[in-house]
Amino acid sequence: MNFAPIEELFHKFDETAQILQEDLSCTYLDALGETGENFFHGSVVQEEISELAKKRLTKIYASFRTDTFSKEDIRKAYQLAILKGMKENVQPNHQMTPDAVGMFVSYLINKFTAEKKEMTLLEPAVGTGNLLFTILNQLPEKEISSFGIDVDETLIKLAYAGANLQEHPIQLYNQDSLEPLFIDPVDLVVSDLPVGYYPNDVRAADYELKADQGHSYSHHLFIEQGINHLKEGGYLFLIIPNELFVSTEAPKLNKYLTSQTHIQGMVQLPLSMFKNESAAKSILILQKKKEGINPPKKALLVTLPKLSDAAATQAILNKIDEWVKVDK
Template sequence: MNFTPIEELFEKFDETAQILQEELSCTYLDALGETGENFFHGHVIQEEISELSRKRLSKIYQHFSTRNYTKEDIRKAYQLAILKGMQENIQPNHQMTPDAVGMFVSYLIGKFTNNNQELSMIDPAVGTGNLVFTIMNHLSGQQISAYGVDIDETLIRLAYSGANLQEHSVQFFTQDSLEPLFIDPANVAVSDLPVGYYPNDVRAAEYELAADSGHSYSHHLFIEQSVNHVQDGGYLFFIVPNRLFLSEEAKKLNDYLKKYTHIQGMVQLPLSMFKTEAAAKSILILQKKKEGLHAPKNALLVNLPKLSDARATKSVMGKIDEWFKQEKY
């Protein structure tokens, strides 16, 4: 059989992860993080492996070379293996940003930053790193240093292995993203915001967007944390629920955004991407205020069609280009 490079890589990731899962008595996702490290080093780094499995694994690792695959091949194959692991152990915080969304966010970042040669980027809810890697792969002409934060050790381990395999410069921090972050302000913040309530009311109280009573919305606090960690004039790209500005805390959020940012636009993602209309999301684009910068006369408001509809997509991209000519260039 003729496998595509992605299929071939997935088979390698999957086979070796299953061997390690059995040998280490761990979950598939934990084993995938371990095998990612082995692929990067070119040999088995775990000590507690039987000799037979060590030989099987070593043969696969020694014949692997990143030179035989593109970064996108590696990302997609690794993503497929992660998705397999997530199906075995479904948790609400284990959700990956769809590729089409990541690619469109990449396009927007390139447009808004005018393809600056050097960028620093932070994702405070980095998860497996898939969104960050998609952006870095699609903006390969720009030198991007990235920072990712997540409280989930398994996800951070997968992100770390994924960054090594794709040879990306990313620093990862395993911690509660809403606690103080010891990271220099970045040019760009990007995040597929985790939606829900933040259980730490004491920490939440230190935020302007804390709820007046009860638990605060974690996604609101993530927005504030991101604004705090972006340079003046920097851009923020958030994947948010369509109903973000319809909740009981919406006025406070609106007031906060008007105080600290210029709202650049809102791109509604195709409803066909989501199981229900209630689950539908948009890309919210903000720019942190800076002396001499002004809000656009008209915000970029776009409803993306099904990306399989080439004619409608081309029409929308034309409107976006026209907006940039009028407002940015």
């Protein structure tokens, strides 16, 4: 891989974000969203900026052309800048999905939707958009109309700027994803589920997966919301904590999933990707029930090896290919 364009772009994003951060007295992440918009327009759109900062920025923006960089170069450079900003202002829900996971989710989507060329996709916890952008960049032969939702204003602004820079026509909504959504049912729901408790007990009461006592699990409600907004026969690709099915609420979740979906499979991600075993995750693949669609003869259950082990990884990919041919 040629890292030169990614490094060049990162330095442009970083330098201009720092100028804006200082001049506007805002956080690095907010400044990064602002500079992303400036790069897209090719000019400084902020009116409250000083003349000196405007001159410095204009010179850098003038040297940028999207057609000289690939979408993946732009995504990776932008991601690096976001990661820098997150180190300065760490919040638990501001964790980005690792690239390797996003690419493997893309691979699975391609396998399960091989016959479909046009699809609609919902990411109900879109964050900075990195998982969604990875999927769109990895599946350029498919025409995917995308919708992203996030309650965090800073993250949705970063996703908006990133979508523009990569020229992805995504509809983004800044709202609580568990409130009513004005989006038609989609073919795919993809999400790195936000894990924790949902504080709005009144809203949670509208969900079947609400807790019998105390606050409900937000990740359970996100799953139900995803199923509600999925077409019959559509797929969910969910990045879940490995402990999803061992909590006190797990029996209710399991019963709900069995009634609403066919569980196609679960891919356990390598433990080496996570700081400790309790933080480990898997990819859960569900298909919403539809008349005429039968459950798989046997669910796909695999554990990914370290992705640096090429031979072992290829063996797992071969196993998945064989399962898709025989069991799907």
